[in-house]
Amino acid sequence: MKGFLIALQFLTRLPTPRLTVSAEEFAQSMRWFPAAGLVIGLIVAGAAWVGARTDPWTGALAALIAWVLVTGALHLDGLGDMADASGAAHKDRERLLAVLADPHVGSFGVTAITMQLLTKLVLLHGMIEHSQFLALIWVPVAARIAPLAWTLLLSPLHDGLGARFRGAIRPIDLALWAAVLLATTVAFPALLIAVPAAALWGLWIKRAIGGISGDGHGAGIELIEAALLLALVVMAAA
Structure with a gap:
């Protein structure tokens, strides 16, 4: 339970009890990222349902x-940082790491964040149009299974957040959450798109950046959430 609270504290801005957390406990909390995603999904779907009582666009907003x-x-911060860093990736590794460490957001980052928000807004409208509120709950869950795979299979980019999670994820952790994802696809088959989406992001990270980082995890989660929303809308409309 402590691991779940740590994950909730890290991934959300929800009020949680004060906790004394060791470095090992923080790293192991990644095993609970998908569970924290379920809380996020319930809140997002609830807001969509309430807003949709007015109209679909209000629900999406x-x-x-x-x-x-x-x-x-x-x-979103991770997505912006990765967009800026990808623009510097053609130069040298030192420049890439410097851009990732820079707290300021550049033009690539602003563009990526804006496009992501617009994409989610439009796709959320589509979800509401097709009354996909239950499916929406599982989107943040499925997207937060992917970091377990990236941590297990990719090398850390540097001594940052990605490196702190290294070694905390066991194959059994990924297998258990993969089983949960597989079970949900019985009702929502489109959620399976999370698997190729996570694989493609992992391959791109390895080739273009060289390793996984906290920003890589964040950007990947955002992109997989968008891919899941798109898949669910397309399947619902078919």
Whole structure:
């Protein structure tokens, strides 16, 4: 239970009890990332349902605002940093790491964040149009299974957040959450898109950046969430 609370404290801005956390406990909390995603999913779907009582666009906006507020834009920050760093990747590794460490957001980052928010808004509208509220709950869950795989299979980019998680994830952790994902696809087959999406992001990270980092995890989560929303909307409309 402590691991779940640590994960909730790290991934959300929800009030949680004060905890004394060791470095090992913090790293092991990654095993609970998908469970924290379930809490996020319930909040986002709830906001969508309430807003949709007015109209679908209001529901989509309410869901998007809830999504950003509950996560504190944590993963959007990673997406912006990765977009800026990818623009510097053609130069040298030192430049790439410097851009990742820079707290300022560049033009690539602003563009990526803006496009991601617009993409989610439009796709959330599609989810509401097709009454996919239950499916929406599972989108943040499925997206947060992917970091377990990246941590297990990719080398850390540097001595940062990605390195702190290294060694804390066991194959059994990934297998258990993969089983949960497989079970949910009985009701929502489109959630399976999380698997190739996670694999493609992992391959791109390895080739273009060289390893996984906290920003890599955050950006990947955002992109997989968008891919899942798109897949669910397309399947619902078919």
